[in-house]
Amino acid sequence: MAGRIPAVGRISLTPMLSPAGRLIGDFTVSSLAEDEFQLTASYGYQAAHERWFRQNLEQGVTLENISDRRTGFQIAGPRARDVLSAVTREDVSANAFKFMDVKMMTVGMCSCVVQRVSYTADLGYEIYTDAMSQRALWDTLWTEGQKHGMRPFGMRAMMSLRLDKFFGSWLSEFSPDYTAAETGMDRFIAFSKDVDFIGRKAAEAEREKGSKRTLVVFEVDALDADVVGYEPVWIDGAVKGFCTSGGYSHYAQKSIALALIDAGSASDDLQAHIEILGEMRAARRILEPLFDADGARMRG
Amino acid sequence: MKTHAQVCVIGGGVVGCSVLYHLTKLGWSDVVLLERSELTSGSTWHAAGGFHTLNGDTNMAALQGYTIKLYRELEALTGMSCGLHHVGGVTLADTPERMDMLKAERAKHRYMGLETEVLSPSEIRDVAPVTNIEGVLGGLYDPLDGHLDPAGTTHAYAKAARMNGAEIELHTMVTQTNSRSDGSWEVVTDKGVLIAEHVVNAGGLWAREVGAMAGVYLPLHPMEHQYVVTDDIPEIYERAVEHPHVMDPGGESYLRQEGRGLCIGFYEQGCKPWAVDGTSWDFGHELLPDNLDKISDSIEFAYKRFPVLEKAGVKTVIHGPFTFAPDGNPLVGPVPGLKNYWSACGVMAGFSQGGGVGLTLAQWMVDGEPERDVFALDVARFGTWTTPGYTLPKVIENYQNRFSVSYPNEELPAARPFRTTPVYDIQKSLGAVFGQQFGLEVANYFALDHEPKYETPSFRRSNAFEATRREVMTVREAVGINEVQNFGKFFTAW
Numbered sequence: 001m002a003g004r005i006p007a008v009g010r011i012s013l014t015p016m017l018s019p020a021g022r023l024i025g026d027f028t029v030s031s032l033a034e035d036e037f038q039l040t041a042s043y044g045y046q047a048a049h050e051r052w053f054r055q056n057l058e059q060g061v062t063l064e065n066i067s068d069r070r071t072g073f074q075i076a077g078p079r080a081r082d083v084l085s086a087v088t089r090e091d092v093s094a095n096a097f098k099f100m101d102v103k104m105m106t107v108g109m110c111s112c113v114v115q116r117v118s119y120t121a122d123l124g125y126e127i128y129t130d131a132m133s134q135r136a137l138w139d140t141l142w143t144e145g146q147k148h149g150m151r152p153f154g155m156r157a158m159m160s161l162r163l164d165k166f167f168g169s170w171l172s173e174f175s176p177d178y179t180a181a182e183t184g185m186d187r188f189i190a191f192s193k194d195v196d197f198i199g200r201k202a203a204e205a206e207r208e209k210g211s212k213r214t215l216v217v218f219e220v221d222a223l224d225a226d227v228v229g230y231e232p233v234w235i236d237g238a239v240k241g242f243c244t245s246g247g248y249s250h251y252a253q254k255s256i257a258l259a260l261i262d263a264g265s266a267s268d269d270l271q272a273h274i275e276i277l278g279e280m281r282a283a284r285r286i287l288e289p290l291f292d293a294d295g296a297r298m299r300g
Numbered sequence: 301m302k303t304h305a306q307v308c309v310i311g312g313g314v315v316g317c318s319v320l321y322h323l324t325k326l327g328w329s330d331v332v333l334l335e336r337s338e339l340t341s342g343s344t345w346h347a348a349g350g351f352h353t354l355n356g357d358t359n360m361a362a363l364q365g366y367t368i369k370l371y372r373e374l375e376a377l378t379g380m381s382c383g384l385h386h387v388g389g390v391t392l393a394d395t396p397e398r399m400d401m402l403k404a405e406r407a408k409h410r411y412m413g414l415e416t417e418v419l420s421p422s423e424i425r426d427v428a429p430v431t432n433i434e435g436v437l438g439g440l441y442d443p444l445d446g447h448l449d450p451a452g453t454t455h456a457y458a459k460a461a462r463m464n465g466a467e468i469e470l471h472t473m474v475t476q477t478n479s480r481s482d483g484s485w486e487v488v489t490d491k492g493v494l495i496a497e498h499v500v501n502a503g504g505l506w507a508r509e510v511g512a513m514a515g516v517y518l519p520l521h522p523m524e525h526q527y528v529v530t531d532d533i534p535e536i537y538e539r540a541v542e543h544p545h546v547m548d549p550g551g552e553s554y555l556r557q558e559g560r561g562l563c564i565g566f567y568e569q570g571c572k573p574w575a576v577d578g579t580s581w582d583f584g585h586e587l588l589p590d591n592l593d594k595i596s597d598s599i600e601f602a603y604k605r606f607p608v609l610e611k612a613g614v615k616t617v618i619h620g621p622f623t624f625a626p627d628g629n630p631l632v633g634p635v636p637g638l639k640n641y642w643s644a645c646g647v648m649a650g651f652s653q654g655g656g657v658g659l660t661l662a663q664w665m666v667d668g669e670p671e672r673d674v675f676a677l678d679v680a681r682f683g684t685w686t687t688p689g690y691t692l693p694k695v696i697e698n699y700q701n702r703f704s705v706s707y708p709n710e711e712l713p714a715a716r717p718f719r720t721t722p723v724y725d726i727q728k729s730l731g732a733v734f735g736q737q738f739g740l741e742v743a744n745y746f747a748l749d750h751e752p753k754y755e756t757p758s759f760r761r762s763n764a765f766e767a768t769r770r771e772v773m774t775v776r777e778a779v780g781i782n783e784v785q786n787f788g789k790f791f792t793a794w
Contacts, residue, residue: 018668018669019668019669020669022669035793035794036791036792036793037791037792037793038789038790038791039789039790039791039792040787040788040789040790041787041788042787042788043737043738043740043785043786043787043788044681044737044738044786044788045675045788046683046738046788046790047636047680047681047682047683047738048636048675048678048680048681049788049790050636050790051634051636051680053790053792055634058794060794061792061793061794062791062792062793062794063790063791063792064790064791064792065788065789065790066789066790066791067787067788067789067790068719068785070789071721071722071783071784071785072783072784072785073781073782073783073784074781074782074784075779075780075781075782076775076779076780076782077774077775077776077777077778077779077780078776078777078778078779079778079779080779082779083779120775120780122775122776126784127784128784128789131721131722132722134721134722134723135722135723135726138723138726141781142781145779145781148778148779149774149777149778149779150774150778150779150780150781151746151770151771151774151778151780151781152727152730152732152743152746152771152780152781152782153745153746153771153772153774153775153780153781153782154732154733154742154743154744154745154746154771154782155735155742155743155744155745155786156744156745156764156767156768156771157745157768157771157772157775157780157782158782160768160772161772161775161776171673171675175673175675176669176670176672176673176674176675177359177672177673224760224761225759225760225761226761228708228759229708230358230407230408231404231407231408232407232408232410232411239410239411241411242408242411248761248765248768250768250769250772250773251772251773251776275407275410276404277400277403277404277407277759277760278400278403278404278406278407278418291776
């Protein structure tokens, strides 16, 4: 892991690099106890990640793939804390349970690991328990949740919500096709730590040279089709990059695209065209998140 | 036969030979290929030999482009002929959705260095005159499309590998692969034992059986496939230039010139899996009996699209098996759970992808990592959940969908629901419309009672748009609940 490993009770985000500095993982690391961690990443990539871990496992380190043994729910939105505080005796007030904290607590009847982090870019908690307890956990959260207007949401909503803070997603923005610096993940690399993490040399070299491409965010003048991925970006009559992902922010009611373009073209006020299904759609670069720009909701 | 080698490649089809060549290209010469019969046995020898760059996955398309450009390089290197016919190819669009897909693909090609072109119906008629353009909205022309001689090409890979120091043992059957405590492999054959640091399973039709020797199941399945070669057709042999390939997705067919006539193959809906309980070691360099009933609907359609076919005589019918993974992409890379054991199988498009597969695996083995994101062909995109019972219906679906438009939001239905969490039925009762990840059912969105419980596949905003809006606003205004099963989770300690 190229990033900071958190202290007990804390979570950090960290990229995992290949020896050549390519992004081969985008992890959440949670420290449950001294020398005990839960790592969270893509479900679909778990076999590839486990293969890499086992290839590089040091003596004395234990590793278990608990993807199907631990499951649960995330609850997200302004009433999420109200719901959680009603179903646990643990103090989950804002100051006691801070953004990027992880705590063990009983929720209803279930023993849970609760992480205060959410890909929805909102106030949110990921609540994990063992698979056999999942239904009981659902009953607890859902029953309490009805008093607060709780409804279920799925992956389509998740992928729209994440656009509001320009969160990249695995295999779209973060993939072995790209390096940490190209996609902004380099801000999570802990260069100061005294560890020769895999990919360190390559990451240091890139930090020195800079990268030729950079990730930018566009608001798109779309019609009935949003960016999906790989649409070319035209700047001044030439193709200068391509979209890594996109979609529609239902919150802000804007069509959004994340794109990897020539670093030299990435001015703050960039105007471009994105070719969606054979049509050139105007796009302008945006810098300010579409929601919770000061982080008061997510971190408060 | 050598008693020790750095790499032992099992299987002498185009994939095995490409892997062998690419290992030597990247500097490893202590490599040997073991083939139980002759090179090209299995699926390679009876392949129609077409190649193209079109692939929904950008990295796969780039590897296909690499494969195609490699053939000239091989010819120059070895002095052998691959029998290349770079005649170009056009993929027809007979629906607006297909046209959307072709336009999106053409746009991607702009930064991939692939010079494809969208054609109008009359331009299609000019470049591919045997095509009846009635109902055709347009097409995508790829100048790199073409076909080759499967045997010549495979032998060119083999010769190039030998020139770099590789050895090939024919009529040598592998009967066991046993792992050794130092991570190397004992490869037992009917001609002696070879100790190899690495083993590559390029077993093709027998990849399952070869995998079983190492205690692994590789999720692939053979399918029967037919193509028909016609007698001479004047509209073809009287042309000054060779007729380009034509892919007719509506007719689920691919057509090209063959000699003085045409060759047309079908991905029929009424397809048949082959060797469901395993591939017999008795099967060799042979074909299956003709079964024109299976493709009779496809042939009728083809007569409308390509009228010259109706009066052409049939010279030969080629009916043979080749292997597919559940999603139709190859199975490449280090096999999870084993050390120094590599997969290079399930390559249904051996002549579009064989070079790219060989390069990818050689980079992985020699350099430690491929130069690009190859998850689309990584054997680890599947897991222990990918059983033979799952693989068979998915492979059949993939074959039937070979010419279907593939949409960014579609969730293919075969072999589903498979793995579910304890709250699956609760989610369903709340209107969940599911997709699949790594065998697991995951809720994409929740439809209201009166809304369809099915998302229409589309390149544009789908019928999930309103539901998604509702869910987003619930999160931003109140509180939403979402299952977190679909995260990969690991526990580590020391």
